[in-house]
Amino acid sequence: MNIYDLTYEKMEEYFLEIGSRKFHANQLFEWLYSKRIKDYSEVTNIKKELIGKVSNEYSIDRLKIVSVEKDVDVNKYLFELDDGEHIEAVLMRHDYGNSVCVSSQVGCNMGCRFCESGRRKKVRNLETYEMVLQILMIEEELGERVSHVVVMGIGEPFDNYDNLIDFIKIINHPKGLAIGARHITVSTCGIVPKIEEFSRLDLQINLAISLHAPNNEIRNSLMPINKVYPLEVLIPCLKKYLKATNRRVTFEYILLEGINDSNECASELASLVKGMNCYINLIPYNATNNLKFMRSSTVQIMRFYDILKKNRINVTIRREFGSKISAACGQLRSKKEDL
Numbered sequence: 001m002n003i004y005d006l007t008y009e010k011m012e013e014y015f016l017e018i019g020s021r022k023f024h025a026n027q028l029f030e031w032l033y034s035k036r037i038k039d040y041s042e043v044t045n046i047k048k049e050l051i052g053k054v055s056n057e058y059s060i061d062r063l064k065i066v067s068v069e070k071d072v073d074v075n076k077y078l079f080e081l082d083d084g085e086h087i088e089a090v091l092m093r094h095d096y097g098n099s100v101c102v103s104s105q106v107g108c109n110m111g112c113r114f115c116e117s118g119r120r121k122k123v124r125n126l127e128t129y130e131m132v133l134q135i136l137m138i139e140e141e142l143g144e145r146v147s148h149v150v151v152m153g154i155g156e157p158f159d160n161y162d163n164l165i166d167f168i169k170i171i172n173h174p175k176g177l178a179i180g181a182r183h184i185t186v187s188t189c190g191i192v193p194k195i196e197e198f199s200r201l202d203l204q205i206n207l208a209i210s211l212h213a214p215n216n217e218i219r220n221s222l223m224p225i226n227k228v229y230p231l232e233v234l235i236p237c238l239k240k241y242l243k244a245t246n247r248r249v250t251f252e253y254i255l256l257e258g259i260n261d262s263n264e265c266a267s268e269l270a271s272l273v274k275g276m277n278c279y280i281n282l283i284p285y286n287a288t289n290n291l292k293f294m295r296s297s298t299v300q301i302m303r304f305y306d307i308l309k310k311n312r313i314n315v316t317i318r319r320e321f322g323s324k325i326s327a328a329c330g331q332l333r334s335k336k337e338d339l
């Protein structure tokens with residue numbers, strides 16, 4: 001087990017379980033997340049014997065950064081995990097701060113047709129520490145703080161729910177990475193039971209839904225998950241989420257030429273989300289090896305945008321980052337594999 005797996009509460013419990021006191025969690029969190037120690041021998045205020053016990057059970061090992069590719073305002077990190085698997089994370093510099101796009105699984109089973117990351121089937125879930133360390137290590141490589149986190153890298157976060165929630169608790173904890181809940185966004189393709197569970201958590205995290213279609217026919221053809229949780233199930237679930245949490249939901253909508261970008265689609269989308277406290281993030285499609293999909297023209301993107309605006313839907317067009325170094329949405333792959 002790895003020490004970066006433990007939430008503050010779990011670490012307190014651990015110290016109690018081994019017959020010690022819970023305030024040691026406070027001390028150890030300080031060493032791990034403020035002082036950023038790399039070895040237990042650096043801990044000076046916890047007895048040698050006790051810290052020895054911790055070190056026998058929890059390794060303090062980090063991931064390996066295999067490479068960092070840099071472009072204007074964006075870095076892409078390739079990490080190697082203990083079992084030799086690889087994952088990627090992306091750092092984006094915004095005027096409001098540094099944001100990191102974190103991966104949640106090795107591979108992905110959701111099979112969205114347009115997505116490059118999903119071409120490799122899920123190998124396994126990431127452990128909590130493997131998500132925490134993506135951010136911690138990027139902060140250290142940069143020598144700067146990360147202020148925003150989006151769980152939008154490789155994998156479906158709600159298919160790795162428990163580890164995801166512990167990860168969020170650690171990065172959000174004031175003694176942990178202290179990233180504000182409102183600065184954390186989880187993106188899902190729409191796993192309804194997990195959205196319901198998420199609604200019941202008292203966390204002010206942002207929820208984003210990969211929608212990508214205004215009706216079942218189109219969505220079925222793009223996203224197999226829609227056959228399990230079609231729109232007539234997903235949308236009411238989100239309405240319940242909005243009511244329970246008083247929050248806003250973001251819909252991500254990739255514009256694919258000739259597939260989901262017509263004016264009719266825009267009107268249909270406006271009616272679908274009418275009355276919901278939401279905003280729609282239009283995503284220009286990033287090229288992948290799949291030649292079936294093409295980015296909509298800028299003219300059509302603007303038309304689509306205008307129709308939503310006219311219907312009084314909050315809408316933005318996603319700023320593009322990192323397509324030159326294949327670090328853009330949907331371009332992350334867990335390994336440099338044959339294409």
Ligand code: SAH
Pocket residue numbers: 110112114115116151152153154155156157187188189208209210252254283284285286287288329330331
């Ligand atoms: N599985 C989660 C997290 C991945 S998020 C989810 O589905 O939300 C990655 C976001 O990028 C999703 O909205 C995904 O649909 C989108 N995406 C995938 N491939 C893309 C591409 N080639 N161009 C632009 N966006 C893409």
